[in-house]
Structure formats: structure tokens, C-alpha cells
Amino acid sequence: MNGAGPIVDVKQLTVDFATGGGASVRAVAGVDLTLKPGETLALLGESGSGKSVTLRALMRLHPKSARFGGSVNVDGRDILAMPAGDLARYRGKIVSMIFQDPGLALDPVYRVGDQIAEAVMRHEGISRAEARKRALGLFERVRIPSPDRRLDNYPHEMSGGMRQRAMIALALACRPKVLLADEPTTALDATVQIQVLLLLRELQRELGLAVIFVTHDIGVAVEVADRIAVMYGGRIVETGPCADVIRNAAHPYTLGLLASRTGHGAAKGSRLVTIPGSPPDLTNLPPGCSFSPRCPRAIEACRQIVPPLVVTGPGHAAACIRVDAASVALSA
Amino acid sequence: MSAIADSPPVVVLAQAGKGYWASVWSRLIKDKVAMTALAVILVIVLAAIFAPYIAPADPFKGSMLRRLKPIGFPGYPLGGDELGRDMLTRLIYGGRLSIFMGVLPVLCAFVVGSSIGIFAGYVGGWINTLLMRIIDVFFAFPSVLLAIALSGALGAGILNSIVSLTIVFVPQIARVAEAVTTQIRTRDYVEAARVSGAGAFTIVRMHVLGNVLGPIFVFSTSLISVSMILAAGLSFLGLGVKPPEAEWGLMLNTLRTAIYSQPLVAALPGLMIFMVSISFNLFSDGLRSAMEVKQ
Known part of the structure; x- marks a missing residue:
């Protein structure tokens, strides 16, 4: 809203879950997020992309087997280091949450x-x-x-x-100052969904809330969010202002998501566009970019290193070493 | 079409919610079987409580001359027992101890067992495993055998049989409590409470107890009949109530010898046990189905 600092500041967050036998799964692998007061961020991603785990880390709502790394600062407090008593006072008062199925x-x-x-x-x-x-x-x-x-x-x-x-x-x-919403409209009828979204948007404006909205529905994200962060395999692969991400998507995964929407313009009987392959197995991620096995633009270098976020526009970044090639090839 | 459009909008006023227990009761009251069972229980319990006012004779005063009289003998509406005492009087008085020994152990076990079970279920992890495996040891013994063994070890007497019956029921109730608690603990509303800043104590007090006590209570009512039968069994074996007290199990034992001379009289205490325990069972069945229609 004003020039104040971020109310949510997540740096290099990692979350690991012990899976028994000494093994563990890295559900979130180095996520950076910032959120200013009064801003709405949509975390977009498929099941297992780490979006809900990231959301829950803001409340430290994980079972004891979870191991955190990095830092989570909300309203100037370090959540990961907070003692239990403070945590109870913080939950609900500073940050609060809406669930999927009311x-x-x-x-x-x-x-x-x-x-x-x-x-x-x-x-x-x-x-x-x-x-x-x-x-x-x-x-x-x-x-x-x-x-x-x-x-x-x-x-x-x-x-x-x-x-x-x-x-x-x-x-x-x-x-609260921050509202977390974990797919709050998924369990609702389509007609009710839009009402609830409008209500949330309105409340957010009236109360100046910062909102993080987890969803797998791009349409919902566009409806409510100022900014979008797309997650894949426990990492943020693309982030930027809502309209910009939709119009100038740079990451091949985001492009794939946009292409697979069921638009009104689609001709009846035409096949839905899909992203080939299946969501990544978090216990067995490829060494480089986790999207590389499904990516139409992947080259050898993609399988070697994890691509860093590359700035592609004002406030817009994508984690792909072939940013230009991908956007040219797929949006053409 | 226009008729529909012109008709005034129907204003549906939101009903203020009836309390949960009020709605359970309204369903229960329509259940004829459960209500009959409840009536039988009430009549026998009230008769036991007010025994001194309604019993026709003295339960301990016998007559050597009027032993083992048949049902309908003048002055003995339900016959006389092996010491010439009035059977009707003794059956009414017997309800006091029998029902007491049916309800009290279950009540004690309800308190102890649900505490253990809810604690184990809520804490989870190795504490849960440890407690539940200990509980499992008790399941290795049939409950009748366990009750007899414990009573035998503790010695005969009313208090000791109550203690041993309590020990028999604690594991059963603890297991149900643990199962329900484990289920409730992972529910979204528990997490929602945590998200709104509730501590473990508040969560257990409000959300776990509120949702767990109902099912445990229903299960416990079904144990009352078992407890009555076990208590009667202990008395029958000489491990519970001692003569000359009036107690149905004990009466069944002492009248056993009269099974050929006065079979109907000898069967009466058994009939009482049967009636009361089946009533408790039917009532708890009715309660269960009345409470199930929750969501």
C-alpha cells in the first residue's frame, strides 16, 4: 500500500519430511516470497508442487517430522524460531487461515x-x-x-x-494482518465460488489484508491476485504481476498451464491441450530443472543445473535458462 | 411462467439451531424400542431405589416352614426362596446391588479409560504405541476370565468386584477413545482451531472432548449390561456379594439347588438379569442410531 516493508518475507525456505528409514522428501526446495501489506499473491501449482506446504510453513503447522530451512519473517517476527507460547498468540491474531472444505x-x-x-x-x-x-x-x-x-x-x-x-x-x-487461503473455493459450486472470491477480494481491500491464495486454478488466481507465483516441484518457477504472467508467460510450465485451460473459445470436440508426462516424484527429482523431463524446450544444460530466476520484465522473473527460446517457441 | 414470476418471494427464515442433544432426544423419543427399554430400566431402577416403600415383606426374614413356595402362594406373589424369604421383595431389593454393580464399574472405567485413550490418541507417537500395547495385553484374556482372576486375587466382596470389573472395562473404553481421538485429531477443525491460536489444552477440551465423548458414552452404555452379567457371575461364583444380601446373581446361585423342585422360581433372578441387561443394550443401540445422524 504505502512504501512500508514487506509483511511476509520468506527467504530460501526448505521443508523436508522424514519418510521413515532415515529417508526424507524435500517438499519445498528454496522458496523466496515477499508480500506487502494489502497485496494478494496467488500460489499456483499442481498437487505436490509444494504450494500448501509453503503456506503452512507461514503458520508452522507441520508435523514434528518436518525440518525447516531458510527463514520466514511475518510482521517482523521470525516464525521458525518462535517459542510455542508466542506461536499460539501469533496464530489467528497476525496470520489466519481459510481451509479448503468448510x-x-x-x-x-x-x-x-x-x-x-x-x-x-x-x-x-x-x-x-x-x-x-x-x-x-x-x-x-x-x-x-x-x-x-x-x-x-x-x-x-x-x-x-x-x-x-x-x-x-x-x-x-x-x-489478522495476513490471511492464508488454502484453495478456499475448490469444494464449492461454480456459482458459489465466484461469490466467495468476490467477497474475499472485497474484504481484502476494505481491511487492507495481505492475502496468500493457494490454488491450482489459473482462472481463480487471475480473479483475485495482484501477483502470481507458479510453483513446480517445490520451487517457484515463475513470479510476477498477475496480468504480466498471463500475457507474457516465460516459463514453459506456465505456458503449458495456460495452454491447457478450457477456454470458451475452444471448438467443441477439439482435444484439450495437456502437458505431457506426470507430476514429478519428489523423492526422485531430476538433478537439474525439475520440469526438464516434461519440457518441450529442454536441452542438455537443463538437466545439469537448477536454473535461477531470470528477470524477464518489471517484477517478473522465471526460472528457466531458455526463457527467450521457450516464450518464442510456445507462444508463437 | 408469469404466475411463478409474480408470486411473492418465499422468505425462508433461518432456523435457530436446536441443540445437538435436543435433536438427539427428539429422534430417540420416536424410537419405540429404545423408549420401551428405557421405561423398563426406569421402572426397575425406581423400584430398587424405593424398595423399602414398595416391597411387600422384609428381604431377610425367612421362614423354615415356608421354603420354596411356588409362584402365587398366598403371601408370596412370586414364591419363596430356599430360606422361605419372599422372592418379589428380594428381586426388588436385588436390583439395588445388581444395577449398582452394572453402572458403577462402567462409570469408573469411563473416566479412567477415556482419559487414557484420549491422552494416547491426542499425543500420538511412541507414547500412544506404548499405552495401547499395554492395553492390548488385557485383551488377551476373555473378560469373564479376567474378572474372575482379578476378583479371586483381590478377594471376595462388593468393593473388590467393582475394582476388578473396572479394570476389565478400562482397556475396552480406552481403545474406543483412542480410535476416535486419533480420527478427530487429524480433522480440519482441529487444525483450524490451532490456526486460530488454540493451545493443546483448549483443543482437547473443546474439539476432542466435544466430539469424542458422544461415541464413548454410547459404547459405555452397551457395557452396562455386560458389567451386570459379569457382576452376577462373580456373585454366583461366590466372589462378589455375600449372603444374605439380595443380589440377582447370588440369588441365582443359592436357588440353583431348587431347579428341579421350583424351576420357575429359580429362574426369576435370571429373568431379571436378562430383562435389565437387554434393556440397556437396546437403549444404547437406539442412542447410537439417534446420535449418528450428525452431518
């Missing part, structure tokens, strides 16, 4: 309003009546009709869209 993320045995009030009371030590008032305000804010009555609903008495609205209200309960 049907699973709300406790079925408590009224929704009570769950929100509980979270508020936990952080701010205010009375139950005050907390309920806050919950009512939040329900109005996320546009749940007849909010007063809906507060007394159990999750199963709500529709999917309304549950996700309630989940957003819960996440915003303690006025």
Missing part, C-alpha cells in the same frame, strides 16, 4: 457463533457477550443473511457457501 473445518458439535466467539475470547480476553457482538458484526460483514439467527446454527445446518462465509468470518475474527 464442512470439515468447522466443528460439528458447536454452534458456529460460539466457535467464532471462542477464538475472539482466546486472543482478546473479552466477555462472551462482547465476543458474540463481534461475531455478529463479522457475519454481517461476510453477508450471511439473518446473521443473528445464523450464529446459533450448527455447521450442518448451513449450505456450503454459507459455511465458507462463516469460515472466513472465523478467520477474520481477530483482525
Whole structure:
């Protein structure tokens, strides 16, 4: 927003999971991310690309078997070094999260309003009546009709869209500065999806939230994000301003994703464009660029070294040593 | 088409949610079998509680001249036992100890077993494995045998049988509690609570207990009947209640010798055990299905 420093600053983050027998899997292999207050970043990638793991690292939500490297600074605090007590105060208050399936993320045995009030009371030590008032305000804010009555609903008495609205209200309960959204619209109907996206966009503007939005849907990313970071095999392969990444995609993987969209313009009966091959096996990544086995432009050098991010435009970078060749060949 | 368009919009007001237990109760009350079972339990429990006011005679006063009278003998509506005591009176009084010994061990085991199980399930890792393998050792013994062995080791008596029955039920309840907790622990709402800054204690108190106690409670009610039968078995073997106390299992034992002379009278305590334990079972079945319709 203003010239303030980044609220989220992730440097060279690595996350390894022990897989038993002394072996481990590197789910995130050196990710750099920065996010300014009031900015929305979409982390785009397929299953296993490390996008959710990166998101969860911002909350340190991993099992004990996870090993972190690098640094994660949020709001000037080092998350990876934070003691447990501080961590509990930080979660929900500074950073909060929305889950994929609101049907699973709300406790079925408590009224929704009570769950929100509980979270508020936990952080701010205010009375139950005050907390309920806050919950009512939040329900109005996320546009749940007849909010007063809906507060007394159990999750199963709500529709999917309304549950996700309630989940957003819960996440915003303690006025966080950063909101993490882990595929918040994947479990919803297409019509409800767009409503929830618009709501998120609006709340983000009103409250000046910094949002990290994990998704595998390029359309969703374009809808909400200021910037896009495309992940593949635990690394960011391309990052830049939203429109720029879509229009001038440089990395062959991003180009492949864009080409495989089901657009309205596609002729009926024409085959969908796909990226050949299958997502990488994280236990057995190729030595160089992890996309090289599937890349139409790969040359011998791609299999030798991990390509660094190369600047291709203002704020736009791609991790491909054949940036020019790739964009020329595939966008032609 | 225009008719539809012109009709005023239907305003659907959101219903304020009925409490979970209120909705369970409203389903339960429609279940005839469970309600009948509950009625049987209530009648027998109330009769046991108010035994001194409703029993027609003194449960300990016998008569050598009126031993083993058949059902319907004047002054003995359900016959007399081997010491000439009124069977109806003793059956009413017997409910006190029998039901007490059915409920109390399960209650103790509920507290101990669910604590162990929830702890093991929530902590996970090697602590869970250690606790559960210890629990598994108890499963190596059939529960009847275990109860008899423990009672035999501790010595006869009401308190000792309650202790031994509690020990028999703790592993069973702990295992159910552990299984449900492990399942709940990985649910998104637990993570959502963690994300909103809840500590381990809050998560266990709100989200784990709230979701785990229901299933454990249902399982425990089904154990009451087992506990009653085991307690009766212990008394029958002389390891539980001592004569001249009135207790159904013990009565079954002492009347055993009369099985040829007064078979109907001798079977009455068994009938009581059967009725109460099957009622507890049917009620817990009804409770289970009433609670299952959650989502």
C-alpha cells in the first residue's frame, strides 16, 4: 500500500519430511516470497508442487517430522524460531487461515457463533457477550443473511457457501494482518465460488489484508491476485504481476498451464491441450530443472543445473535458462 | 411462467439451531424400542431405589416352614426362596446391588479409560504405541476370565468386584477413545482451531472432548449390561456379594439347588438379569442410531 516493508518475507525456505528409514522428501526446495501489506499473491501449482506446504510453513503447522530451512519473517517476527507460547498468540491474531472444505473445518458439535466467539475470547480476553457482538458484526460483514439467527446454527445446518462465509468470518475474527487461503473455493459450486472470491477480494481491500491464495486454478488466481507465483516441484518457477504472467508467460510450465485451460473459445470436440508426462516424484527429482523431463524446450544444460530466476520484465522473473527460446517457441 | 414470476418471494427464515442433544432426544423419543427399554430400566431402577416403600415383606426374614413356595402362594406373589424369604421383595431389593454393580464399574472405567485413550490418541507417537500395547495385553484374556482372576486375587466382596470389573472395562473404553481421538485429531477443525491460536489444552477440551465423548458414552452404555452379567457371575461364583444380601446373581446361585423342585422360581433372578441387561443394550443401540445422524 504505502512504501512500508514487506509483511511476509520468506527467504530460501526448505521443508523436508522424514519418510521413515532415515529417508526424507524435500517438499519445498528454496522458496523466496515477499508480500506487502494489502497485496494478494496467488500460489499456483499442481498437487505436490509444494504450494500448501509453503503456506503452512507461514503458520508452522507441520508435523514434528518436518525440518525447516531458510527463514520466514511475518510482521517482523521470525516464525521458525518462535517459542510455542508466542506461536499460539501469533496464530489467528497476525496470520489466519481459510481451509479448503468448510464442512470439515468447522466443528460439528458447536454452534458456529460460539466457535467464532471462542477464538475472539482466546486472543482478546473479552466477555462472551462482547465476543458474540463481534461475531455478529463479522457475519454481517461476510453477508450471511439473518446473521443473528445464523450464529446459533450448527455447521450442518448451513449450505456450503454459507459455511465458507462463516469460515472466513472465523478467520477474520481477530483482525489478522495476513490471511492464508488454502484453495478456499475448490469444494464449492461454480456459482458459489465466484461469490466467495468476490467477497474475499472485497474484504481484502476494505481491511487492507495481505492475502496468500493457494490454488491450482489459473482462472481463480487471475480473479483475485495482484501477483502470481507458479510453483513446480517445490520451487517457484515463475513470479510476477498477475496480468504480466498471463500475457507474457516465460516459463514453459506456465505456458503449458495456460495452454491447457478450457477456454470458451475452444471448438467443441477439439482435444484439450495437456502437458505431457506426470507430476514429478519428489523423492526422485531430476538433478537439474525439475520440469526438464516434461519440457518441450529442454536441452542438455537443463538437466545439469537448477536454473535461477531470470528477470524477464518489471517484477517478473522465471526460472528457466531458455526463457527467450521457450516464450518464442510456445507462444508463437 | 408469469404466475411463478409474480408470486411473492418465499422468505425462508433461518432456523435457530436446536441443540445437538435436543435433536438427539427428539429422534430417540420416536424410537419405540429404545423408549420401551428405557421405561423398563426406569421402572426397575425406581423400584430398587424405593424398595423399602414398595416391597411387600422384609428381604431377610425367612421362614423354615415356608421354603420354596411356588409362584402365587398366598403371601408370596412370586414364591419363596430356599430360606422361605419372599422372592418379589428380594428381586426388588436385588436390583439395588445388581444395577449398582452394572453402572458403577462402567462409570469408573469411563473416566479412567477415556482419559487414557484420549491422552494416547491426542499425543500420538511412541507414547500412544506404548499405552495401547499395554492395553492390548488385557485383551488377551476373555473378560469373564479376567474378572474372575482379578476378583479371586483381590478377594471376595462388593468393593473388590467393582475394582476388578473396572479394570476389565478400562482397556475396552480406552481403545474406543483412542480410535476416535486419533480420527478427530487429524480433522480440519482441529487444525483450524490451532490456526486460530488454540493451545493443546483448549483443543482437547473443546474439539476432542466435544466430539469424542458422544461415541464413548454410547459404547459405555452397551457395557452396562455386560458389567451386570459379569457382576452376577462373580456373585454366583461366590466372589462378589455375600449372603444374605439380595443380589440377582447370588440369588441365582443359592436357588440353583431348587431347579428341579421350583424351576420357575429359580429362574426369576435370571429373568431379571436378562430383562435389565437387554434393556440397556437396546437403549444404547437406539442412542447410537439417534446420535449418528450428525452431518
